Amino acid sequence: MDSQAEMQTTPSCQSDRVTTSVYPAGALNMLSREEVARLSNASEEMGEVLRRCALAVLNSGEQGDDAEAMLAKYHDFQIQVHQVNRGMRIDLQNAPACAFVDGKMIHGIRELLSAVVRDIVYFETEIHPNPYFDLSDSEGVTNAVFEIVRNARVVDAQREPNLVVCWGGHSISGEEYDYTKEVGYQLGLRGRDICTGCGPGAMKGPMKGATIAHAKQRTLPGHYVGVSEPGIIAAESPNPIVNELIILPDIEKRLEAFVRIGHGIVVFPGGVGTAEEILFILGVMLNPANREMPLPLIFTGPASAGDYFEEIDRFIGLTLGEEARELYSIIIDDPVAVAREMTAGIERVRDFRVQVNDAFYFNWLLKIDPDFQRPFEPTHQAMSELRISRDLPRHELAANLRRAFSGIVAGNVKPNGVRAIREHGPFQIQGEPEIMEALDQLLTRFVAQHRMKLPGGEVYEPCYRIV
CATH class of the missing domain: 3.40.50.450 (Rossmann fold)
Incomplete structure (x- = not known):
């Protein structure tokens, strides 16, 4: 059986839209059940921001800089994050077909989609409500920036x-x-x-x-x-x-x-x-x-x-x-x-x-x-x-x-x-x-x-x- 990082459900396609479920790639493919639960709950609260950013990465490589036009074109796009036995599943409804090849999401786009969920939700669950990060203080802001890039596994000692x-x-x-x-x-x-x-x-x-x-x-x-x-x-x-x-x-x-x-x-x-x-x-x-x-x-x-x-x-x-x-x-x-x-x-x-x-x-x-x-x-x-x-x-x-x-x-x-x-x-x-x-x-x-x-x-x- 394929590993969780490679799995996605059989998509339902209609012209330029795809409805499917994918499992995360990259830094999100190994989380505790508590972490997944927090991500799932926060994804509902962050709904519109998460939806807009997810739509942007699914549209990766397409020409244009009119955000309103893109959001209007895919007004029926929806994303939901669910806790499952394997960890986490991302459900997509009416996603741009350009993110898929022969019904499978392009791997690089799946990594970018996972990064969206990781960063948007991480800030709202781990940084913003945490009194350790005083975002009105210069040092607190810098610490928050470091935590975000470290969580993204970009920094390497x-x-x-x-x-x-x-x-x-x-x-x-x-x-x-x-x-x-x-x-x-x-x-x-x-x-x-x-x-x-x-x-x-x-x-x-x-x-x-x-x-x-x-x-x-x-x-x-x-x-x-x-x-x-x-x-x-x-x-x-x-x-x-x-x-x-x-x-x-x-x-x-x-x-x-x-x-x-x-x-x-x-x-x-x-x-x-x-x-x-x-x-x-x-x-x-x-x-x-x-x-x-x-x-x-x-x-x-x-x-x-x-x-x-x-x-x-x-x-x-x-x-x-x-x-x-x-x-x-x-x-x-x-x-x-x-x-x-x-x-x-x-x-x-x-x-x-x-x-x-x-x-x-x-x-x-x-x-x-x-x-x-x-x-x-x-x-x-x-x-x-x-x-x-x-x-x-x-x-x-x-x-x-x-x-x-x-x-x-x-x-x-x-x-x-x-x-x-x-x-x-x-x-x-x-x-x-x-x-x-x-x-x-x-x-x-x-x-x-x-x-x-x-x-x-x-x-x-x-x-x-x-x-």
């Missing part, structure tokens, strides 16, 4: 530093996508694993390139870590290459997970989400407590992206100053140079961790100010009340700019944000005139280059207004 975080847009040109693959390939040839936001575009390309390099170097299986959160995953479904998925409860903990588990960061061209990530890491690294800490940060793209990074560089210089510009390097149209500089940077990270006796697998010593950890709900009132001025301390200005970009991301692709824009109109963002002018120019460029959303039949309507 025996692994040398080699995880490169790659940030960039989901809506990029074919030339930019090919470039991300080449950078991933060069990193893979040098033994580097890849971590991204797990979606399409610049989140998929580096992983795709690295898989070829890992195969050539016989370093398979490679580690292709995808880090997401419930608000974004429906619009940016995990790409099929991700083999280690982590879902953090909100964008702030997602960003902290990136910089705690990664050993270097490569930034490709992108839109407001990428700008948000850039402002997060620069705001963190500008903290005087992190002054001596090495963290290689490289902005890169093909020759056609030169102007893009020049404008990003100018915006950073205007808002955060010259000290922020010294934290990164810009390498245009040279994947080999990117991989070599990143490899050298990770060696410095290793030496520093040895010197200060910090873990290779989690950057405990990185100081993250509470302003970058506190969840921001981008309502119309909250967006209009953001203070954006160079009179503020730099870390506070960086945090508020990060929140402004986060709100635009929500208005573009997150179901709650899209609904708020439809009901109440665009967010209003106001602040120091010179910064507002530069911000307006940057966002206008993103719109013109189709970096806000994947190109479709409708003309993009900005979800924001610069005052």
Whole structure:
């Protein structure tokens, strides 16, 4: 008889829908009866969040970033978690047929589905109600992030530093996508694993390139870590290459997970989400407590992206100053140079961790100010009340700019944000005139280059207004 990890019931199919039951794969295939019971009970309470995230991973590999359209198309999709003699069974009703081949769920998608159940329910049963994790305290937030990634079995005490975080847009040109693959390939040839936001575009390309390099170097299986959160995953479904998925409860903990588990960061061209990530890491690294800490940060793209990074560089210089510009390097149209500089940077990270006796697998010593950890709900009132001025301390200005970009991301692709824009109109963002002018120019460029959303039949309507 097949093992539990391989079993699934005979599905019932109707055109583009499948109703079936599957047993978990990966970290969920061995649990106590008490753990399974808690998961089953919590899955009912977390119903809509679990349903939305499960639908996103079942739709893995499909094009599109319209979360509302996907949720409407599969409005009759249901997921339930049950305790059975074998442990746990996941029942799916009217699931997308693209997740199955000849009636059997694709193994990688089954792993991603298991990760959804694991992370969404683990946070609600083990982290959120536990008084040990004070989520209003900076250290408590960091401990919660660590527990989530450890429970996902992503951290490995025996692994040398080699995880490169790659940030960039989901809506990029074919030339930019090919470039991300080449950078991933060069990193893979040098033994580097890849971590991204797990979606399409610049989140998929580096992983795709690295898989070829890992195969050539016989370093398979490679580690292709995808880090997401419930608000974004429906619009940016995990790409099929991700083999280690982590879902953090909100964008702030997602960003902290990136910089705690990664050993270097490569930034490709992108839109407001990428700008948000850039402002997060620069705001963190500008903290005087992190002054001596090495963290290689490289902005890169093909020759056609030169102007893009020049404008990003100018915006950073205007808002955060010259000290922020010294934290990164810009390498245009040279994947080999990117991989070599990143490899050298990770060696410095290793030496520093040895010197200060910090873990290779989690950057405990990185100081993250509470302003970058506190969840921001981008309502119309909250967006209009953001203070954006160079009179503020730099870390506070960086945090508020990060929140402004986060709100635009929500208005573009997150179901709650899209609904708020439809009901109440665009967010209003106001602040120091010179910064507002530069911000307006940057966002206008993103719109013109189709970096806000994947190109479709409708003309993009900005979800924001610069005052």
